[in-house]
Amino acid sequence: MTQVLRIFSPCITLAVVVLLWWAGKVLFEVQDFVLPSPWSVAQAFLVDPKPFMIGCLETGSCAAIGFLLAAVFGILAASIFSLSRRVEQSVYPIALLLQMVPLIAIAPLLVVWFGYGRGAIVASAVIVSIFPIIANTLAGLRAADPKLVELFTLLRAGRIAVWWKLSIPSAVPSMLTGLRIAAGLATIGTIAGEFIAGFAGNNAPLGILVMTGLRNFQTDRVFVAVLLAALVGFALFALVSVSSSLLLRRWCK
């Protein structure tokens, strides 16, 4: 029963929001290019779904690749930091500073370095999603139970053994938290990258579909692209969440 409610309640909320949207539009006679009706948004998609599906695939694959690269390099960086205090002290503050640079400000540079297209888009996804992975993994690597650390010391374990057999397994829960956050951010980074570096045309990603919709005053198409972008982000997040909770089951006491 509670399970049914859990799925059912947000559906009701969604229905209410759509109804309010519709009612608002009709009541205040809002023009279509400002706020299309839910129906015309649905129609914009259903009339010709193909470019949107291609857009989803394009954006989704860039976000997934960006996420995976961020996961690999983020975990690697956190591991190196955790093994060497000196490397961490000299690199981590700079990394934090870099994180503060607005993505929109460096996105044009990415185009200079990687050219227009997927390279710069994936790079943008990596930049946005790598920091929570580094920060959470590092926190987890440092959070090994001091009593277990003492046990390993008593058993005369070397630094590498402590790291591999104690720190890494202890870091798994917070590493997975970082990955979940990153999964959501990767899509945001991808869309931002597409705004600057995406190609229009047959393989246009969602970010470009948003832009062309805006230029042609097809606000209903903008809505479709935005909603699909949210859906892609959610799908990636859900995929990572589900696989991480399956993995976590072994780790939780």
Add this chain to the structure above:
Amino acid sequence: MTHSAHISLERVTRRFGNVVATENVSLTVPVGGFTALIGPSGCGKTTLLRLMGGLDQPTSGSVHRSDASLAFVFQEPRLLPWRTLLDNVALPLELSGVSRAERHARAAAAIALVRMSDAITRTPDQLSGGMRMRASIARALVSRPTLLLLDEPFASLDEVARHELDGELRELWERERFTAVLITHSVPEAVFLAEEVLVCSPQPARIVARIATPPGARTHMTWTSSALNTAAREASEAMLSAITERARERAAS
């Protein structure tokens, strides 16, 4: 009883800043003997145990150990939550580079000693508190130490589980005859388990009484035997008089 000394402390003093944890303590633990250290909480018993195990160095005085093969059992089981019972118990062997097949065989033998063979594939969260403690004893025994140092190992267990484990530990010791040193604040437990009970004064710890307990096997019935009760009363009186004497000294100064 002409055992040679396994551990001997001579006029051992340990200071932490201004705090004197132990003062002029001299004691010997015979090879194959079971010695209990009892005293009020915070009296410096754990400091003594850490000194015996080489985890800490005395400020003055000397500590001698006839051989280096020792293992600790702590108040908490300190198991790795992501490992099975078998791999937890095998950890000390794994860290000293014993091959997989051999360490699993030896871990299984140690697990059999604490009668947990049917739980070998379970993880710590699938074990009761008492079973986790038994697992931690198996892990201590797996490397066949000649000296077992136990720091209030059953303090967090309920009364029934505690009696059961005390019985098993005594039986294990009677069979294997390793040297054992037990820290506890329970007088009945000390008298039940050990051959000799050393009573510590409140901090700074000094040995104020040595009480030999009745020899021979223990069963759960001997918990209330009159011989053990006499020893227990003796130990309690020694501890109480040390406490009142220390209180009088404090009041006088």
